[in-house]
Amino acid sequence: MIKIVNLSKTYKHGNQNFEALKNINLTIDDGDIFGIMGLSGAGKSSLLRCINLLEIPTSGEVLIDDTDITKLNGKQLRNFRKNIGMIFQQFNLLMNQTVFENVAFPLKISNIHKSDIEKKVNHLLQIVELEDKKNSYPSQLSGGQKQRVAIARALATNPKIILCDEATSALDPQTTQSILNLLKSINDELKITIIVVTHEMSVIKNLCKNVAVIEDGQIAEIGSVVEVFSNPTSKTSKKFSEDIFLSSSTKIVSYGKLLKITFIGDDAQKPIISNMVKNFNVDANIISGNIDIVQNTQLGSLIINLSGDEKEIKKAENYLKEHKLTVEVIENGIC
Ligand SMILES: Nc1ncnc2c1ncn2[C@@H]1O[C@H](COP(=O)(O)OP(=O)(O)OP(=O)(O)O)[C@@H](O)[C@H]1O
């Protein structure tokens, strides 16, 4: 388990201080795929880099299986880091070394016997499906293949945790999906905890089980991906979930009351809207609707225009809430 306690990070430039992370508290369970989401400059990479002490926190603790790694000395930390692999947006491969040599690198510096290295690297290249490229150089590979090499290299020391900083941001959507599938199978089969920093909603939606939203160096929201996107409370997640359902700032002309209804799971199957119209003296016009699958759960959003007597509209609105739908009134027709 990873536990971050009261962590803060202040960068110093000469006389100036910049507080990039402010009192972060976070627990990530073993086997999770945990997303850290936020806009550019929010502090995502700083937080991720504090987890393996590439960045030293100004204060606070980073507990990994109850060991506070901020208290380790140099040698202990070097040993401990073997438990944590990392992959980056720009792959960070050694350009003058072959695919085989890149993956072998962390094993060579751990003084592992040559024949064991060969066995291990061949096995890792099989996992990332690059056996046929083992003698190629990074410049001869596509972006997706380079990231597969980086993943194999990250796996070389049998880590318990893999940190990914915008690992798919340089890749096209199809290649992104294949890398996300690879990370998912690594999590599933090798039981490795994966922490993913991203500003891409699709990565959170397709890969992560839980997510923390960072705004201005603080945790603005935390929960399961389905929870956060079915009932977003932070500015960032509201913006991101609008991107799933609607283009933002859509102006809707209406003559009644505009409601945005969000439903999850089985609720999507129930005829709640038609029952509402039958039970109350209101008309419901569907303005827009969308349904998506997030972590194998249906997540839908519907914008309806309710017209009729004000009291009946209120009753209809309460009826929706009684059926545990999230109902939001859209003021001035702007959503
Ligand atoms: N080494 C550094 N020295 C000074 N300031 C830094 C340093 N690294 C990051 N910062 C500042 O800390 C803030 C958070 O940066 P960070 O890289 O963690 O953001 P991020 O959420 O990863 O952004 P992006 O999505 O653009 O990668 C930014 O304002 C950045 O300018």
Ligand SMILES: [Mg+2]
């Ligand atoms: Mg970053």
